Amino acid sequence: MPQSKSGHVTLSDVANATGYSVSTVSIILSGAPLSANVAASTRETIRAAAKRLGYHPDARARSLRKQRSGTIGVLAYDLSDPYCMPVVQGVQHGLQATDYLPLVMDAQTERKVFDKSLRLMLERRVEGVVVIASWMFDETSLLADIKKNGVPTLVVGRDLTPSGITSYLLDNEQGGRLAMEHLLQLGHKKIAVIRGPDGMFDSAPRWKGMLRALQQTSVTLAEQLTPQLPLLNTPGEAFEAGRSLVKHMLKSRRRFTAILAFDDLTALGVVRGLHEAGKSVPDDCSVVGFDDVLPARVATPAITTVHQPMRQMGLKAIEHMLTLVEKPGAVQELASLCLSTPELVERASTAVAAKKRALLV
Amino acid sequence: MPQSKSGHVTLSDVANATGYSVSTVSIILSGAPLSANVAASTRETIRAAAKRLGYHPDARARSLRKQRSGTIGVLAYDLSDPYCMPVVQGVQHGLQATDYLPLVMDAQTERKVFDKSLRLMLERRVEGVVVIASWMFDETSLLADIKKNGVPTLVVGRDLTPSGITSYLLDNEQGGRLAMEHLLQLGHKKIAVIRGPDGMFDSAPRWKGMLRALQQTSVTLAEQLTPQLPLLNTPGEAFEAGRSLVKHMLKSRRRFTAILAFDDLTALGVVRGLHEAGKSVPDDCSVVGFDDVLPARVATPAITTVHQPMRQMGLKAIEHMLTLVEKPGAVQELASLCLSTPELVERASTAVAAKKRALLV
DNA sequence: ATAAACTATTCAAAGCTTTGAATATCAACA
């Protein structure tokens, strides 16, 4: 049916079918201002023909001509990480009412894929880029290209203000403090901490917050009980790491009545490791996670954790982005840092310390 | 720096900077066959200039001219459902070595969003569409448009061969059989089943498979112990449904020593419900899930479940798709049905039936 | 009757690339 080479129905097909010119058809089907002038009968004829033929405008041609792609790139470091999707959902939500379309890409924790995705976004002329937390970002030279091309960029999940990029992230330090304070309030004195890997941005501030919470107390942390996660690639690996680290700690024969894990998956691994060693949570040992992702909510006992408002962060970021793309060519304002407030959500994996039964293997 | 109106560096910018014509620049930067003819020095000059200026080809213009978008649409019914991402990963994996790009969109279980996404894909001239399981699909009239425009379509997660669409899905009936047989082998006689909602494709075959497994045995299912899930929108809802249904069943005072849940999230809800009623898994009651998603693996006890090879299904689907897009205009072959084989993965949520302690509330 | 003001529609250029055909240059060959 369509005559054009592409196999797709074009304006020219509709024009031929109705006897009107391509311009007229375009004006009507795109709802241009000029369409106020066209006769109602014409409008009907053309609309009907378009529908009958199955016309769908070519987004590439339109976007080329209009000099606006109507697209905002969203690049996640790993979409399969339960942390990412809520952020993306926030973005999607914020874009719903607009006529921007999120182009979501997944770096799959691979540097090469990350760079390629960024390049492809640039080529598709996204009007803005939202990057979800990635260590990969600092070294990439594409960053320079993005700036050179005047595409506004935002990052959520880590602080890149030193590189001049407005950043949305959790107040990790306060989160760490909250988690530790919770355990202290429950009367725990022998506390183990599984710290985040050095290569990850969140690690240091969370740790710092925990130490700060201890400052006014007499509680100290034993070095054997503060191991560090290696740099991981998948959520599954964090689980395994938590599981094996807790087993090592049990072997160390240092008492502890509570464990503070770097994130929820690690915490779930800890629960598993404890269980395998015959310890029960929270009776023998309390466990606290971080982030509040789905697996932590649906596990039994549900994991007490520090909630990170990922959806909200995505939403706030995209709202900011919308203001940026609406004023094209404006001087990129100073990079700002937007901290979200963490919230402790108490669930079933923590309990009052049973003083007499402090865990001793 | 760039002179063109768009604010992006164009071929013409590079041409001006080097003194060569736009054609020459294009030939070199796009690696066209003709580039064999150009002088090495020219090549260098132009490449250098392109890099210096930060040139990135405009994908829209290129794709318009080449009549190929190099894009394959992937439409998931809900990206935040742990079922979807593995399929998407399989697709991504299969596309890695090609120069096709997946355009992944998320319908967020909303019919309106689903239709809009499909429309946008059409407008962006995707060369193929892979839809991940959706009840929304059958009624949409866009299906007709997609066909009219000759875009090959595949679905994974449900059987749409009656509508002429090649489908990739699990052999649900065998999956149901496997799950039930597992419980029978463990000696369970009083078995409860939480059936899937009517509106969901998988429900019937899984149920049928379970019944078939019972056929050669003397075990029967009590009607009060085979409730049905309502149609749900989010993974969280399935969890809550499982939790509340199991509580109802406990109230019914019918004995059961095992529960077969429609999917993993429901199973996790069941575990929670049992736990809240003071029952332990698997000692008092075994629980079997379905799908094998991340939360089921990292929960403790880990959920015994029927593994659905989602990654592999995504991979197989996209490989098929690649053959379809390579022969444009070919007559769409007959729709075929590709069933994947389920596998039971035994974990810690099931155990031998403790005959004497059949669960009685 | 004529200018002015609408109304309804079309022209033609532009947005950025790609590419078949064309041009220009130069060497070699008969």
Place this chain on the structure above:
DNA sequence: TGTTGATATTCAAAGCTTTGAATAGTTTAT
């Protein structure tokens, strides 16, 4: 000298849409 054949580069059209300006045609005001 004129032909052939490379080699290196450019012309110009096309892909589909949008849009400022232009063209007819009709009505209103003067």
